[in-house]
Amino acid sequence: MTRVVPLSAILWVACVQQAPHATVVVHADRQPASHAVLVLPTACITLASLGLCSPAGYGASSPGVGPVLATSFADYIDPALRLKLELAGFTLAEAAAMRLTTADRVDLDGERRVAEATAGPQTVAELPIDDVRAVASSLALASILVPRLTIHPAEHGQVRGELVVALVDVATNQPRWTVTCTEIMYDVTETPNRLANCAGNGVLAVLAPENLIGRAL
Amino acid sequence: MRWLLAVALAACTVEKMPPIAMVRNGAAVAVRRVVLLPPECGTLLCKGLDQLVAGELAFRGYEIVELDRLAAIERKRTEVQVTWRTQTNGVAASGGNRTVEVRGPMLSDVDIWTLRAELKAMGVDSIVRVRTAQVFAKPARVVALVRVTRAGDATLVASALCELEVGTFDTYQEAAERSTRCALAQVLR
Numbered sequence: 001m002t003r004v005v006p007l008s009a010i011l012w013v014a015c016v017q018q019a020p021h022a023t024v025v026v027h028a029d030r031q032p033a034s035h036a037v038l039v040l041p042t043a044c045i046t047l048a049s050l051g052l053c054s055p056a057g058y059g060a061s062s063p064g065v066g067p068v069l070a071t072s073f074a075d076y077i078d079p080a081l082r083l084k085l086e087l088a089g090f091t092l093a094e095a096a097a098m099r100l101t102t103a104d105r106v107d108l109d110g111e112r113r114v115a116e117a118t119a120g121p122q123t124v125a126e127l128p129i130d131d132v133r134a135v136a137s138s139l140a141l142a143s144i145l146v147p148r149l150t151i152h153p154a155e156h157g158q159v160r161g162e163l164v165v166a167l168v169d170v171a172t173n174q175p176r177w178t179v180t181c182t183e184i185m186y187d188v189t190e191t192p193n194r195l196a197n198c199a200g201n202g203v204l205a206v207l208a209p210e211n212l213i214g215r216a217l
Numbered sequence: 218m219r220w221l222l223a224v225a226l227a228a229c230t231v232e233k234m235p236p237i238a239m240v241r242n243g244a245a246v247a248v249r250r251v252v253l254l255p256p257e258c259g260t261l262l263c264k265g266l267d268q269l270v271a272g273e274l275a276f277r278g279y280e281i282v283e284l285d286r287l288a289a290i291e292r293k294r295t296e297v298q299v300t301w302r303t304q305t306n307g308v309a310a311s312g313g314n315r316t317v318e319v320r321g322p323m324l325s326d327v328d329i330w331t332l333r334a335e336l337k338a339m340g341v342d343s344i345v346r347v348r349t350a351q352v353f354a355k356p357a358r359v360v361a362l363v364r365v366t367r368a369g370d371a372t373l374v375a376s377a378l379c380e381l382e383v384g385t386f387d388t389y390q391e392a393a394e395r396s397t398r399c400a401l402a403q404v405l406r
Contacts (some may be wrong), residue, residue, distance in 0.1 A: 079259025
């Protein structure tokens with residue numbers, strides 16, 4: 001019994017992951033400054049097995065058992081990342097919320113629904129990048145924020161998630177800065193969320209370092 | 218059974234981490250009339266957060282313009298009224314129904330970036346955005362951000378973020394509401 005307690009404590013400490021570190025690269029002559037930007041949803045690329053870009057692809061529990069997983073990692077990354085970016089001073093115009101044609105709202109006997117076209121791209125986020133740049137340019141948005149999660153194979157049969165967030169200059173299509181965070185995918189919900197917080201903290205560290213650590217109320 | 222009670226009692230008495238707030242103030246401008254963007258909540262339920270914020274800001278004396286009550290263009294209204302009357306074996310019966318369809322976008326269906334001129338015409342000086350996000354970690358936490366920007370050029374007026382722990386007996390929605398209230402207490406005082 002006397003050995004079990006310290007052994008459990010050591011195992012517990014060993015199992016707690018270290019927070020990932022953010023690597024921020026600010027490209028030459030492009031000083032970081034917060035401004036209004038067009039933001040795309042997180043895209044996922046896998047360099048490991050196919051299907052690993054979906055949380056359900058990680059051998060999740062049987063249907064009806066355990067928590068319901070999102071269909072995309074963007075659901076775990078985007079809310080946390082955008083929150084930090086807005087705190088850093090960026091005003092975000094959501095490409096995924098910008099409809100290509102304005103939806104028609106129909107109120108029928110007090111019940112409200114939205115009528116939209118079902119074929120072809122619906123939002124700016126579904127357009128090719130050159131068209132996205134054209135939209136950003138027409139809205140006087142100087143930059144596009146492009147988050148990308150890449151799944152890499154790692155040692156011992158594990159996989160590693162790498163989140164790269166790039167702020168791309170609309171005029172030149174060159175990045176102003178990039179933030180990179182990487183970590184072994186120990187958990188399909190916790191790890192992408194930690195990567196998002198890591199990247200957000202990286203941006204905060206550059207633009208608003210005084211807001212990196214909050215104050216307890 | 219005693220063990221279960223002891224565990225439940227211990228769970229109730231475990232102290233939660235204190236709420237953590239981060240505040241950023243921008244341009245010192247007068248805010249009078251605001252629009253509230255639909256809240257962005259990720260995987261969390263955010264039903265009611267916009268009403269919560271609108272109510273609180275209205276109480277503090279700010280004018281709230283509700284975009285989802287304003288038509289973007291003139292809407293088309295179609296009203297169909299059907300009445301019928303029958304007589305069988307000298308017994309008369311009658312009835313009817315009425316269908317009203319109103320079609321056309323509201324201002325909340327139009328992207329905010331294309332609304333600058335309309336906002337200016339309505340005298341709106343600021344835009345309020347609420348975001349919440351779940352922190353998938355142990356202990357589970359929820360973060361809420363309330364951000365106020367100038368309508369004309371998206372300049373930051375003030376933003377506040379509040380992070381708090383989701384208690385054992387709390388739902389994520391309750392925690393989202395509390396963290397939103399906490400963040401709101403830090404801006405537009």
